[in-house]
Amino acid sequence: MKILVCISHVPDTTSKINFTDGDTKFDTNGVQFVINPNDEFGLTRAMWFKEKQGAHVTVVNVGGAETEPTLRKALAIGADAAIRVNTPATDGFSVAKQLANVVKDGGYDLVIAGRESIDYNGGMVPGMIAGLTNANFINNCIKLDVEGTSVTAVREIDGGKETVSTSLPLVIGSQKGLVEESDLRIPNMRGIMMARQKPLTVVDPVDTITETASVKFEKPAPKGAVKLVSPDNLDELISLLHNEAKVI
Amino acid sequence: MSVLVYTESEQGKLKKVAFEVASYAKAVADQLETTVTAITINTDDTSALENYGVDKVLSVSNSELNTFNAKGYAEAIQQAAEKESSKVVVLSSSANSKYLAPLLAVFLNAGYASNVIAAPSNTAPFTVKRNAFTNKAFEDMAISTDVKIVGVSSNAFGLVETSGSATTEAFSPSITDLGIKVESVDKASDKVSIADADIVVSGGRGLKGPENWGMIEELADVLGAATACSKPVSDLGWRPHGEHVGQTGKPVASNLYIAIGISGAIQHLAGVNASKVKVVINSDPEAPFFKAADYGVVGDAFQVVPELIEKLKAFKAQQ
Numbered sequence: 001m002k003i004l005v006c007i008s009h010v011p012d013t014t015s016k017i018n019f020t021d022g023d024t025k026f027d028t029n030g031v032q033f034v035i036n037p038n039d040e041f042g043l044t045r046a047m048w049f050k051e052k053q054g055a056h057v058t059v060v061n062v063g064g065a066e067t068e069p070t071l072r073k074a075l076a077i078g079a080d081a082a083i084r085v086n087t088p089a090t091d092g093f094s095v096a097k098q099l100a101n102v103v104k105d106g107g108y109d110l111v112i113a114g115r116e117s118i119d120y121n122g123g124m125v126p127g128m129i130a131g132l133t134n135a136n137f138i139n140n141c142i143k144l145d146v147e148g149t150s151v152t153a154v155r156e157i158d159g160g161k162e163t164v165s166t167s168l169p170l171v172i173g174s175q176k177g178l179v180e181e182s183d184l185r186i187p188n189m190r191g192i193m194m195a196r197q198k199p200l201t202v203v204d205p206v207d208t209i210t211e212t213a214s215v216k217f218e219k220p221a222p223k224g225a226v227k228l229v230s231p232d233n234l235d236e237l238i239s240l241l242h243n244e245a246k247v248i
Numbered sequence: 249m250s251v252l253v254y255t256e257s258e259q260g261k262l263k264k265v266a267f268e269v270a271s272y273a274k275a276v277a278d279q280l281e282t283t284v285t286a287i288t289i290n291t292d293d294t295s296a297l298e299n300y301g302v303d304k305v306l307s308v309s310n311s312e313l314n315t316f317n318a319k320g321y322a323e324a325i326q327q328a329a330e331k332e333s334s335k336v337v338v339l340s341s342s343a344n345s346k347y348l349a350p351l352l353a354v355f356l357n358a359g360y361a362s363n364v365i366a367a368p369s370n371t372a373p374f375t376v377k378r379n380a381f382t383n384k385a386f387e388d389m390a391i392s393t394d395v396k397i398v399g400v401s402s403n404a405f406g407l408v409e410t411s412g413s414a415t416t417e418a419f420s421p422s423i424t425d426l427g428i429k430v431e432s433v434d435k436a437s438d439k440v441s442i443a444d445a446d447i448v449v450s451g452g453r454g455l456k457g458p459e460n461w462g463m464i465e466e467l468a469d470v471l472g473a474a475t476a477c478s479k480p481v482s483d484l485g486w487r488p489h490g491e492h493v494g495q496t497g498k499p500v501a502s503n504l505y506i507a508i509g510i511s512g513a514i515q516h517l518a519g520v521n522a523s524k525v526k527v528v529i530n531s532d533p534e535a536p537f538f539k540a541a542d543y544g545v546v547g548d549a550f551q552v553v554p555e556l557i558e559k560l561k562a563f564k565a566q567q
């Protein structure tokens with residue numbers, strides 16, 4: 001089985017978010033970039049397929065040379081090869097078109113992409129890849145088994161979960177739950193050394209039109225001070241929630 | 249040239265979010281000086297939609313779509329959009345709508361903005377405000393395609409009632425191979441889901457163990473709320489992953505979020521920022537969550553919560 005794991009290069013979850021150029025660009029100054037957490041769950045499941053079922057795992061990213069350390073980390077975790085599509089990641093649709101082109105070229109059976117990136121939170125790339133490559137698609141995937149070309153999976157739904165069956169070729173939107181958090185891997189020294197020997201191919205982008213564009217960013221207004229209520233006076237809390245906040 | 253809105257239902261009944269997306273579609277239609285057409289799928293009674301600005305309902309009845317299928321639903325909505333020559337398609341940001349919207353965007357070659365929190369600030373270029381960076385910032389996004397898809401965030405726009413009347417028309421889209429077959433659904437039907445909830449009651453490590461969740465559930469019960477938890481709690485296996493709220497868990501955009509025994513890590517706060525009113529109950533007055541909260545009680549959850557439950561019961565009985 002040939003697996004492609006799409007890796008988004010995102011600010012670490014603890015990053016303070018700031019903007020530059022008149023609030024039109026994300027300020028990368030002092031920001032640590034990591035593999036998008038939703039992609040990392042998928043990458044770890046791909047490692048399981050590699051080790052138990054002999055799958056070949058390629059990781060891919062759309063972005064400039066600055067994203068290569070993130071791809072190298074995925075190689076150090078155990079992916080066999082990496083591809084970088086050499087163009088800035090602008091909007092979700094054009095990223096999905098670049099990735100769909102890689103999928104078609106490589107003839108992948110299973111494509112894993114995080115259900116959304118933790119920066120722009122568009123949540124569109126996995127579904128768009130599926131639509132563009134005419135593959136089956138399971139979003140919010142929290143369990144995935146493949147036997148031959150048959151697939152059984154569980155996906156999270158609002159208020160529960162659902163078991164589904166389908167067949168390859170398949171795209172999944174991965175997320176927490178697909179593997180246990182304790183199974184996520186930290187690259188060891190051997191993995192880091194081996195990653196240097198593994199192929200990282202840089203490919204040219206296909207022509208796409210940008211359908212959406214960020215015009216401006218804004219941070220939420222600073223919060224007023226919390227109103228503290230004495231634990232001995234919970235009637236006041238109820239009164240505030242009813243009369244002032246009007247939420248109960 | 250109608251604005252098309254996909255109004256979700258469950259077991260044949262329209263969901264509250266259906267009226268919110270209809271209200272949003274009406275606001276867009278007013279800006280574009282056009283009408284609103286709703287598409288419903290296997291919905292029994294669609295008449296309430298006319299109270300939220302819908303002029304026409306395309307009612308799909310198709311047993312193949314009895315369980316949600318992203319591709320099948322996207323095909324139905326695509327054909328409705330084409331029939332109505334819709335330039336704007338509005339849907340919610342529920343898990344199902346977020347599942348089908350990217351497919352619909354490909355089918356319609358449309359730009360898609362998810363997690364949208366306000367009516368368009370401009371229609372040429374079509375510009376909407378959305379949550380980004382897991383609620384740590386807002387993004388003004390311009391969509392330049394001929395057809396635009398807008399996914400509205402829950403509780404962001406609210407319900408806007410209007411007086412009007414709607415015509416209903418049966419609509420039979422042609423559905424191709426669905427690709428995915430649902431084998432079983434495991435859903436607690438008597439529980440409010442986090443996505444649908446107006447109020448969410450959430451517990452953290454301060455609860456000390458899963459055996460103490462009874463009072464969280466009881467408080468949620470009194471308020472008609474959903475229950476949730478912080479990341480350490482789901483990592484420890486005290487509560488299922490599906491209840492984990494935060495940057496790598498579920499985002500919450502409720503009207504009221506009550507955090508009990510949760511200190512408020514940056515990743516957790518990001519996940520709940522979109523909630524309108526936040527109440528924190530924590531014994532540690534230095535807990536970072538107090539800086540993000542509207543109301544706070546510094547106290548022992550094991551004393552505060554049972555007393556709050558009793559007082560709320562009395563309050564509810566008086567209402």
